Amino acid sequence: MLSKEGCLARQKRLWEAVPDHLQWILIADPRHVLYLSNFLVQPFSFSRGERALLLLDRDKGVTLIGDNFTLRSAAAEFYVDHEAIEQWYDHKHSVENRDHALFKALKSVVPQLKGRAGAVEAEWLPVGALHELEITQTDATLELGSILRQLRRQKHADEIALLKLAMQACDAGHACAREIVEAGKSEFDVFRKVQAAVVQAAGMPVAIYGDFRACNAAVPKAGGLPSPHVLEHGDLFVLDYSVVVHGYRSDFTNTISVGEPSADQQKLFSLCQAAMQAGESALKAGTKCADVHAATAAPLWDAGYRDNFQHHAGHGLGLGHPEAPIQVPESTDTLLAGDVVTLEPGVYVEGIGGMRIEHNYLITEDGFERLSNHVISLT
Secondary structure (H helix, E strand, O other): OOOOHHHHHHHHHHHHHOOOOOOEEEHHHHHHHHHHHHHOOOOOOOOOOOOOOOEEOOOOEEEEEEEEEHHHOOOOOOOOOOOEEEOOOOOOOOOOOOOHHHHHHHHOOOOOOOOOOEEEOOOOHHHHHHHHHHHOOOOOOOOOHHHHHHOOOOHHHHHHHHHHHHHHHHHHHHHHHHHOOOOOOOOHHHHHHHHHHHHHHHHHOOOOEEEEEEOOOOOOOOOOOOOOOOOOOOOEEEEEEEEEOOEEOEEEEEEEEOOOOHHHHHHHHHHHHHHHHHHHHOOOOOOEEHHHHHHHHHHHOOOOOOHOOOOOEEEEEEOOEEEEEEEEEOOOOOOOOOEEEEEOOEEEEEOEEEEEEEEEEEEEEOOOOOOOOOOOOOO
């Protein structure tokens, strides 16, 4: 999970990124509450989908705000100085609208804010909560959500540790798939086995999502959750999925041939490998993401497959998916040291089939550290 030291460091970076006159900041996006305090509602609990707010105060420290059942549904230890709790349910009385309990908890901290300049994460704060603040000294022009998304790009050590855990679990699912993909099994059969391998490797309940679909000569590109389709010789099973551990996620891909791949399929796979290698050569802090896309696309486009590779060459990873930086032709992003990104060249050709491969990387000043370690191979 995230560390206390990491959360404090991220709070410090946030204070440095906002105007000096602000005395308090109210965080509303659950991802940013996690980012700054390690508080996350256990996603497999009955409180899934509920939220807490986080108040950062220069003088009074950090306060977690929420109803009693939400705060007791934390997925791990969290790091705050105070808690503002409103009782929502006590096993004796009827329950009120749970959002209203959150707003009441927020109202309890309003006295410490009055007369002091502050800012709210307006992108996520409900109007009902804003009414409870009864405060006019908020900076309505400050886009806290955008500031935090930019800060999120440069990962701290505790974030990298969570990402690596998600990737180790994802590796296990890929290894399982290479053993079990064969004609006669359905996409859903593969999904169930992959899911079991992921949970076993993670050592805890985790969520997975992504593409568990077969492509073939007639349907060269398909995505999404598994269908009842039964794998046949000649299919190419594209396994492109993410594992989410405490809010942080992996995302990498392999394509597995059902039966012996054809010569044309092997050729396309070799082109994808060349595209990945070319993209890796551009991965370094300071590189324009448009240039990463150009490098990745070049082997495919030069081989005559310009129209067969039209999606991004990669994207950022962390608490969101996809998130900045984005490797596309008109990207305005530039790689930063601390970014975690993907490279995912693919090619989809009628009459042959479709495939995609993908790794995850930590960007450094000198280049990159590859974080995913699954085997990329058609067979």
